[in-house]
Structure formats: structure tokens, C-alpha cells
Amino acid sequence: MLPQIKEYEPLNKYTTFKIGGPARYFFEVRDELQLKYTLEFARDKNMPVFIMAGGSNILFADEGYPGVVVKLQFRGVSIDGENVTVASGVNLKELVFLLSRRKLSGMQNLCGIPGSIGGAVFGNAGAFGTEMKDVVKFATALNTETGERKTFSNKEMEFAYRESYFKKNPQWVVVTVLLKLEKVNFNVEKEAQKTLAEREKRHLQDVQAAGSFFKNPQAPEHVIEMFEKDKGVKSRGGRVPAGWLIEKAGLKGFSVGDAQSSLQHPNYIINKGGATASDVLKVKAKIEEEVFKQFQVKLEPEVRVVV
Numbered sequence: 001m002l003p004q005i006k007e008y009e010p011l012n013k014y015t016t017f018k019i020g021g022p023a024r025y026f027f028e029v030r031d032e033l034q035l036k037y038t039l040e041f042a043r044d045k046n047m048p049v050f051i052m053a054g055g056s057n058i059l060f061a062d063e064g065y066p067g068v069v070v071k072l073q074f075r076g077v078s079i080d081g082e083n084v085t086v087a088s089g090v091n092l093k094e095l096v097f098l099l100s101r102r103k104l105s106g107m108q109n110l111c112g113i114p115g116s117i118g119g120a121v122f123g124n125a126g127a128f129g130t131e132m133k134d135v136v137k138f139a140t141a142l143n144t145e146t147g148e149r150k151t152f153s154n155k156e157m158e159f160a161y162r163e164s165y166f167k168k169n170p171q172w173v174v175v176t177v178l179l180k181l182e183k184v185n186f187n188v189e190k191e192a193q194k195t196l197a198e199r200e201k202r203h204l205q206d207v208q209a210a211g212s213f214f215k216n217p218q219a220p221e222h223v224i225e226m227f228e229k230d231k232g233v234k235s236r237g238g239r240v241p242a243g244w245l246i247e248k249a250g251l252k253g254f255s256v257g258d259a260q261s262s263l264q265h266p267n268y269i270i271n272k273g274g275a276t277a278s279d280v281l282k283v284k285a286k287i288e289e290e291v292f293k294q295f296q297v298k299l300e301p302e303v304r305v306v307v
């Protein structure tokens, strides 16, 4: 079956930010065949393609996207002992609960990260000391430019903090992911529930935002010392939390229009209702400027900014 073509489809309907103007063309695709159809469609129209899934880590422009936006809806999970093959559009939280009930351990710390398993591989999503790199054995991906299909090993995916080969080479679309988990005897579901409760305690999860806006940056020695003294904890890998820098720069709660650096978690830029992408970008620019001025630290967005 061919996917339905939508024209001038508002992208704010598909992102957790609830921001974004119309996509010239918009498709929701259920399988690789439908994906290939949309790629050919875009080629015929000589238009750029943007791939999305859960929309939980994207800021689209108010003007929208002047090309073809493809939302992946690939579904399906197959479990063979400790090896689990997952279609890239599967929701991460639903997957963690499904695996938990089968007493498959490894992903319970990731429970509650919004979005899809493919999006999580793309950004090497992580929480509470676990990252996707710890559980992904292989991923099969399709090259949107050449049509090549390739299976990448964990090493070939070049995972690093919120980084992967796919992030550096966005022409590749992850279609399936093979996870390596561990069969255990303890209550994995209870641990997943605990993770959810902990996330809610730290910051509200149903805010209109895209998670942490900036990556936690590498910082000079004097800034690390300041952080460790202030918080009484050790910096991890020479990085300090972006939220701490934003707060210290005096920008916790800073807002432009309805976009605000969250009072609860300053590294979340939240949409209080009517924020535009332009409002968010102004908050972003102010944070980058002040943090650089005060700490000589260059912040880098974690959110994919498509403007």
C-alpha cells in the first residue's frame, strides 16, 4: 500500500515541543517499501528529505520544512532468547516494559525516555548511567541517497556521549536494531517503574519541550572545580551539567515570549503554550552568549535544530 501524501502538514502536531510550521510534503511510513517510495517521490520533486520518528528531540522552524518530512512508523519486535530485533519506530518505553515482563534486563534505566528506538540509537540516548551503546549489538540502516542497505556493528556505530555514526551521517535511516540483553531472575519491571518515578521526581515529563536542549559540555579546570565545590559531586569525563552553567549564568527561568529556560530543569527550554521556534532560538542564543561570556564554555545543542 502506498503511504498517504499530506501537503502543508503542520509539524507542531508531531513534536513534543508543539512547535513547527508546515512540511511541504509529509508521509507516515510503515515499512521499508513505503520509505523507498517517499525517497523516490522526493527525488522526483528534487526536494530534501527529513526523517523523524517520535519528534521528541527536534525543533522545526516556524516556516516549516520546504521538502519531504518522513515520519517512521516501523513496528515489530522479535525475541530470540537474549537477542531482540526491534523495528526502529517502536516506542522506547513500550519496548522496555515488554522486555521487562520477559525478564530481559539491560534497558530499565532508559525507561521513560520519549521517542523511538531508532531515534535513541541516532542520539545514543541515555539516562541513569546507561546509554544505547550498552545494549545495541547491530543496526541495519538504509542510505537515503544511494539506496544501499548495511548492517553496522556496535563499533561501526561510533557511539559517544549523545553521538553516533548516524548523527554524523544523517543520510542513513536506521530500520532495525538488534539488542543484546540479559535473562535474569529479578523483577525487571519493578526497576523500570522505579526509573519512571525517579524521572518524574527530577522533572515533569509531560512538558512541551525536547528534553535537555544542550549537551553537557567539556569545561576548563577552574569551572570543573567550581562545579565540584558547589555541588559536592565529581564531574564526569571533564563535563559539567549544562543546566548548572545556565543557572550560574543567571538564566534559570529566562524567557522570550512563551519559551522559557525551565525553573525546574534550566537545560530544558519549555514551550509554555504559544512559543514559536524563533522564541526558542532567542532563548538558546542568550544562553550560549552568557555561558560563553561568563565561563568560556561553548554550548552545543543536543536537540536537532531544523531551521
Ligand SMILES: Cc1cc2nc3c(=O)[nH]c(=O)nc-3n(C[C@H](O)[C@H](O)[C@H](O)COP(=O)(O)OP(=O)(O)OC[C@H]3O[C@@H](n4cnc5c(N)ncnc54)[C@H](O)[C@@H]3O)c2cc1C
Pocket (backbone or CB within 6 Å): 016, 050, 051, 052, 053, 054, 055, 056, 057, 058, 072, 088, 089, 113, 114, 115, 116, 117, 118, 119, 120, 121, 122, 123, 124, 125, 126, 127, 166, 170, 172, 173, 174, 175, 204, 205, 206, 207, 209, 210, 211, 212, 304
Ligand atoms: C521530556 C523529555 C525527556 C527526555 N529525556 C531524555 C533522556 O533522559 N535522555 C536522552 O538521551 N534523551 C532524552 N530526551 C530526548 C529524546 O527523547 C531522545 O533524543 C529520543 O531518543 C529521540 O527519539 P525520537 O524518536 O523522538 O527522535 P526524533 O525526535 O523524531 O528525531 C531526533 C533525531 O533522530 C533522527 N532519527 C530518528 N529516528 C531515526 C532513525 N530510525 N534513523 C536515523 N535517524 C533517526 C531524526 O532525523 C532527528 O535528527 C527527552 C525528551 C523529552 C521531550
